[in-house]
Amino acid sequence: MTGIDSDQATAQEFEPTDLGGGRRHGRVGAPSTPRRAQLERDPGMPVSTWRLRSDSWEYLKFAIKRLAVSGGDFSMIAEDGEVWRSLRSLKTIELYWGGFGQRYVEEITDLLSNGEFDRAHDMITRAVNRLRGTTVPDTGEDDLTEDERAELKDRQDTRPRFEVLIVDETTEGGRDELHTDLLKLRNASDQFIYDYVIVPTADDAVAAALTNPNLLACVIRPGFTDNTREVLSRDLRDSIEFAHTSTKESPTAPMSPLNSVRRVLRLADTLANLRPELDLYLMAGAHIESLAGALTHRFRRVFRREDQFELHLSLLRRIQHLYDTPFFDAIREHARRPAGVFHALPVSRGGSVVGSKWIGDFVDFYGLNLLLAESSATSGELDSLLAPVHTLKKAQLLAARAFGAKRTYFVTNGTSTANKIVHQAVVSPDEVVMVDRNCHKSHHHALMLTGARTAYLEAYPLNDVAFYGAVPLSRIKQLLLDYRAAGRLDEVRMITLTNCTFDGIVYDPFKVMSECLAIKPDLVFLWDEAWFAFARFHPVTRKRTAMVAAETLEETLATDAHAAAYREQQKRLFDPETGAPAPDSVWLEEDLLPPPDATIRVYATQSTHKTLTALRQGSMIHVFDQEFSSGAEEAFHEAYMTHTSTSPNYQILASLDLGRRQVEMEGFALVQKQLDLAMSLSSAIARHPLLKKTFKVLTAADLIPEEYRVTERTMPLRDGLSTMWDAWVRDEFVVDPSRITVEISGTGVDGDTFKHEHLMDRYGIQVNKTSRNTVLFMTNIGTSRSAVAYLIEVLVKLAGKFNDPHELQEQDALTEPAAVMPPLPDFSAFAPDYAAEVPADDPSKQLPDGDLRTAYYAGLRRQNIEHVLPHELRRRVENGKQPVSAGFVTPYPPGFPVLVPGQVITAEVLDFMSALDTREIHGYDARQGYRVILKDVLEN
Incomplete structure (x- = not known):
């Protein structure tokens, strides 16, 4: 969407969602015959409400200024239907925001x-100033109405501000009063x-x-x-319907106009499901005492109408x-x-820095507060991370509330x-853990440390772009059924999956x-x-x-309807x-239902620093573990102390x-x-003619096979929003829209050359991940519109360079032809010495789990291994040998092992490694080659 101050702005570039109706005036610039507003095409989230509101006001300021400068050329409005579309949209949008915006419109x-x-x-300038946070209007205060003066004074208040939603059927005059x-x-x-x-x-x-993120209470x-009288866009209408249908009671159920209690309950459930961070209050009249007992689990408090001041205090307190x-x-x-410092940590309170002649730039750069806040003391209010009883304990309780967990621990x-802590807390040696083979390397190391038997799950490959997707549910179910058939299901302890993957594939x-x-009910x-902490704070991604899945599962298993459906399926x-x-x-083929007495034991690890x-x-x-207090807590604390620094x-x-x-107050x-x-x-x-010629944004059609998608929009x-909502409810896998x-x-x-030589070195554009032929761009909660505009500008310049015939000749002279990327290699197998035993009665029933730890420690002993260069290793494989990896070999990024200890090295693995252009490969020495376990060690 083009910047609004550009003289090239056109109605097509400013196509806001027609959220609201109203009338088209039969005066200057409007059709001569008043008619009901027609809904324009809804472009959806690319012009989401927060931007639509801002852009519409800014566009009006720009357009009406042009009109005023033209000397009142009325024909300009007649030609520019965007002015009227913006006003109609704003008339409804401002209904959902605090202040006098709707009256302004x-x-x-x-x-x-x-x-x-x-x-x-x-007037438009005043509205724009208010939106920008400018406290002094461009036009001065003499022209302001009494309401505008009061609002200006209110906006000059520097205290943190929020808004409270009141649902009350009243006239416009009554609302003002x-x-x-x-x-x-x-x-x-x-x-x-607050407003x-x-x-x-x-x-x-x-x-x-759905549209106003400033709301923190209702x-x-x-x-x-029930039904709005506003003319809403298709997308907003559909989103409202999704919000209603995701509650426990169907909104289509008939309801008496007098059944206000049921209507209140349904709205409360919808809002709590949509925005759980909203505090709900009920202000009732008759029978408040009887209502209080029935409704308190949905509402923070129930008030009578005359208790306005108590409501005010409750809002502020919350x-x-x-x-x-x-x-x-x-x-x-x-x-x-x-304070006087008589403990370790010389840097505490700047003691070793402030008077130094040589490292004074430390405090100049980082500031004195960083040093004043340093301490090795763990008593008093600073608390101890290993045994919190005061401020850290409370901070973790608040985090648990924010993220919907029963408990939360800082790492x-x-x-x-964090991954190693959970593995050690939950898993014992020789228990089976089913794990996505292309998960982060920390899981593989954790499995080695715990001595668990590792059963790798294969994600579907995306060979054209040289990375993996996610593990289909059918493969997970099949492996569980295989363990059941072999009589080993009791050994399976845990399943570990990455949600969402580095490349944005999200599970259900x-x-x-x-x-x-x-x-397996336990x-x-x-x-x-790690990449999904932000998802908690959006109505669609949260699900x-x-x-949220654990909480929903717990609620579902407790219902009579689920118990009945379970019995029928059995x-x-x-x-x-x-x-x-x-x-x-x-x-x-069945969508399996868990038994009502299944135990819900769910852990999630999140890199807060990555996305928040x-x-x-x-x-x-x-942690959402129903057995945590009854047995798992001690093991967790031991694991936590094992891996957490005492400093x-x-x-x-x-x-x-x-x-x-921050995310509780403004995460949405x-x-x-x-x-x-x-x-x-x-x-x-x-859409850009040069960009689309040079680059292609991969969609769900490219990243998720059709068999795992029910919806059609890629x-x-x-x-x-409603189309996204539909996909995130129905499809097995979806793509995180923030990962492009x-x-x-x-x-x-x-990709590596594009990342380093073109994006980073030349323009300072930083990206995390590339493959042979892709680059991953990620937006986060700190991304600005200016940053996106700059990236687009850079990509246009690069596209021009890559499409310039003279540049191409020079580039061809300096660049070797890229090797064809071979297919991604599946996990081959563990060598027989480390693999599960082959059933004597039916060798075909051998299960895939293996012993990482034994292979790992065997590979650390110098006398057990040899280093083999790639060409020699390939010769051995071609001659029918089965060399075995002595360690982890992990290209970074993305950070998952191509080889693990005890794995058979195959031609497919060597083909893939030979074509890699990743500069950093952990566990592989280009001078010495691969570490391989000696044949004699395997035989003995």
């Missing part, structure tokens, strides 16, 4: 219709300042929750109606609880307090350490866990969500997080006479505390912006 419409362009421009009365409750001594958004219907309440007053950062506050207080050495954790528990799940899965299970084909605000290596472990970095811990506060806004900007980038590449978010994989074959260079 009505007055501006009248002024434009009457040809008063200068006055209209002044209610708004005025409620604002009188605010006090100058309050720590926060009200008052809507009359349940649909409007859901629309506000007050429901019985008596509202926001204070969200705002609280106990450990960061303790660190800050510690830094302010004078200061990244998710690599609820479905995976449901069907796996149907085969299975433990570890979801590596595919491990913690009749199909087991022979009623013999009790023998049906053939595997039946189990694979935290210092590097700041991570969290989230953790307090700055990392404080940043985790602050990052949690930040994540929505992140997804929106990603769509802007992908759309720009797909970039769902581009069509709108761009195929670069049209440039003639490989």
Whole structure:
């Protein structure tokens, strides 16, 4: 979407969603006959509401200024239907935001219709200033109305601000009166300042929750109606329907107009499901005492209408609880307090730095507060990470609430350490762990450390772009059924999967866990969500997080409907006479239901620093384990102490505390912006004539085989939030829209060269991952529109360079032809010495698990190994030998092993490794070659 101040702006470049209706005026610039507003095509999230609102106001400022400068050339409005489209959209959008925006829209419409362009421009400028956070209007205060003066004074208040949604059926005048009365409750001594958004219907309440991220609380007053009277876009209407249908009670069920309690309950469930961070309050009249007992699990408090001041205090108190950062506050207080340091850590309070003649630049660069906050003391308010009882304990409890976990633990050495903690806590030697072979290397190392038997699951390969997708559920179920058939299902302890993958493939954790528990009801799940911490804070992505899936699964198993469905399915899965299970084909075809008494044991590890605000290596472990208190807690604490430093970095811990506060207060806004900007980038590449000639944005059709997709749209978010919602509900795998994989074959260079020589060295564009012919661009909650614009500008320059015949000749002279990338190698097998025993009665039933730890330690003994160069290793393989890897061989990125200890080295592995252009390969020495276990060691 083009910048709005450009003189090249056209109506096509500013095609906002027509969220609202209203009338087209029959005066200047409008059709002579008033008619009902027609809905324009909804471009969806690329112009999401936060941007649509901002861009529409900015466009009006630009357009009306042109009109005023032209001397009142009325024909300009007649030619520019975008002005009227923007006003119609804003008329509805502003209903869902605090302030006087909707009234501004009505007055501006009248002024434009009457040809008063200068006055209209002044009002638009005030609205734009308010949106930008500018406190002094361009036009001065003399022209302001009384309401505008009050709002200007309010906007000059520097206290943190939030908005409260009130659902109340009242007239426009009644809403204004209610708004005025409620604002009188605010006090100058309050720590926060808030405004009200008052809507009359349940649909409007859901629309506000979907579009206004500033909302942090909602007050429901019985008596509202269901259906909005606004003219909404298709996308917003469909999104409201999705929000309603995702609740426990179908919104299509008939309801009496007098059944206000049921209507309140349904709206409360919808809002809680949509935005769990919203605090819900009920303001009722009659029978409040009887309502309180039935509704308190949905509402934080129930008030009578005359208890306005108590409501005010409750709102502020709750926001204070969200705002609280106990450990960061303790660190800050510690830094302010004078102290004498007689412990380790010379850098504490700047002791070894401030007076130094040689490292004074340390404090100049990082600041004195960093040093004042350093301490090796773990007593008092600073607390101990290994045995927290005060500020750190509270900070972790707040994080658990924010992420929907039963418990949360901070980790200061990244998710690599978090993964090792969970593996050690849950798994014992010789228990089987089923794990995605292309998961992060920390899982493979953890399996080696624990002595678990590793059964690798194969993800579907994406050979054209040289990386893997995800593991299909059918393969997971089949392997579980194989273990059951072999009589070894009791040995299977845990399944480990990466959600989402480095390249953005997202599982459906609820479905995976449901069907796996149907085969083994006590299975433990570890979801590596290193790249997915942000997902908790968006209504659509939230549903595919491990913690939400675990909570939903717990609620589902407790219902009578599930118990009845489970009993019916068991009749199909087991022979009623013999009790023998049906053939595997039946189990694979059915959507399996877990038994109501299945145990839900779910762990999620998240790199907070990767996708949310935290210092590097700041991570969290989230726990939703029904057996945690009854037996798992001690093992977890032992594992936690095994891998956690006794000198953790307090700055990392404080940043985790602050990052949690941020996402609870503004996570929805930040994540929505992140997804929106990603769509802007992908759309720009797909539509720009030069860019689409050189680059290709890979879609779901490229990254997910058709058999794992039910929906048809390959970039769902581009069509709108509701289309994305549909895909994320129905498809087995979806693509995280914030991760944009761009195929670069049209440039003639490989991904590594494109990353280093063209993006980073020349333009300072930083990216994490490339493959032979792709580059991965990621937006995050810190990405700005300017950064996206700069990237697009750089890509256009590079596309021009790569399409210039003279540049191509020079490039061809300097660049060797890229090797054809061989297919991605599947995991070959563990060597017989480390593999599972072959069943004597049926060798075909051998299971894939192997002993990583024995092979690993065998490979560390010098006398057991030899180094073999690639050409010699290939000769041995061609002669029928089966050399065995003595260690991990891990190209980085993406960081998963191509070879693990004890694995048979095959020609496919060697072909893949020979074609790799990754500069960093852990476990491989180019001078000496591969480490291989000697044949004599294997034989003995």
